[in-house]
Amino acid sequence: MSEARSVTSHISIHHLFRYLLRWIPLAGLTGVMAGSASALLLWSLNVATAIRESHRWLIALLPVAGLAVGLMYRYLGTSVEAGNNLILDEVHDPRRTIPVRMTPLILIGTFITHLFGGSAGREGTAIQTGASLADQLARPFRLSAEERRVLLMCGISAGFASVFGTPLAGAIFGLEVLMVGSVSYGALVPCIVAAFAGDLTTRAWHVTHTVYRVSAVPQISARGVLLAAVAGAAFGLVAMAFAHTVHAIAARCKAWIAYAPLRPFLGGALVAAAVFAFGTTKYIGLGIPGILASFDGQQPAYDWAAKFLFTVVTLGAGFKGGEVTPLFFIGATLGNALAYVLPLPPSLLAGMGFVAVFAGAANTPVASTLMAVELFGAEAGAYAGIACVFSYLFSGNSGIYRSQRAGIAKVANEEAMDEDSLALEAKDTVSRKLHS
Secondary structure, three states: HHHHHHHHHHHHHHHHHHHHHHHHHHHHHHHHHHHHHHHHHHHHHHHHHHHHHHHHHHHHHHHHHHHHHHHHHHHHHHOOOOOOOHHHHHHHHHOOOOOOOHHHHHHHHHHHHHHHOOOOHHHHHHHHHHHHHHHHOOOOOOOHHHHHHHHHHHHHHHHHHHHHHHHHHHHHHHOOOOEEOOOOOOHHHHHHHHHHHHHHHHHOOOOOOOOOOOOOOOOOOHHHHHHHHHHHHHHHHHHHHHHHHHHHHHHHHHHHHOOOOOOHHHHHHHHHHHHHHHHHOOOOOOOOOHHHHHOOOOOOHHHHHHHHHHHHHHHHHOOOOOOHHHHHHHHHHHHHHHHHOOOOHHHHHHHHHHHHHHHHHHOHHHHHHHHHHHHHHHHHHHHHHHHHHHHHOOOOOOOOOOOOOOOOOOOOOHHHHHHHHHHHHHHHHHHHHHHO
């Protein structure tokens, strides 16, 4: 028996080293490519924002910019237009290599969106560049379908980690975003390596990330936990409303406007008109100044609603970018507004909302909690973690990613528990047979 155990241990170590020798270089290379693409993205968005704010008349051309983006994807990018959903579909059911043209198309489309005043983010772009570049390694390294799934997950993790400067959150996001309520840790090591490599690469290009500071964190108490849960529920309801609204606008645009390039043209006209009507550029672009302001003091209570509307029209009409940074704005300003009625510091509520609305909209409470710890520190992260969990519970069964699959129910009932028990019994039976 001891001899058998020795052989098993020897084989396990042998396979472990083979696994690490194969995946550390692959995941590291994926991280370098994704981090370099994110560095280019962040630099380009800084340039676009600076030019737009210096020449605000460019916003009047947003409809023309939308038409240009629509035409670009109609004639050059039909196969990659699904964006993040295409990547998630390929992770679930690997079929064909993602065309490398996804990377330049999404970078150009996102740059145009921000240059002319659309309200969008950058996470979608980083995920698409990271995953599409990573997928080009599958053929030369002769990866199987299952190995290609892991490689795509590495690309997602590296893109997310490098664009926000949060490698732990990025690593878990690449695992957690695939299926609601279920996380498979089979790709944990490659995703960790890719995420840290991506973040370090972006920093090596001397591209910096915005620093957010929670200035006041009360000691954890029963009252504080309860208030964090209440805030989390509010964040989750807004996250659910955001996901439903952006999907509904996209569906209506497709139903009413047959010619796809006209959708961002008309959406751009609405956004541009609203910008000039409001007389401010606070609610377009990434909205970083608005997010920072929500950490520094009380802001107008309607800020989150304004950003909500600008963003759902921009993205629903077909402009390119991402949802997450606008969700950070919506969450931070909503948290700031909740400080009018909840006895918690505005900066803490802003930090909680920053990650919790995203947690609910993307169904990623663990990654969002880790992001809070990485950005705000452990003490604020504890409050944010509570808010993320309750936001996740209250955000409904859908999210911003349509190709995200349903795993385990958010709220366990007897039927779901019976199914989970059967699944665990089946796994246990298989495990016993393998060991025997």
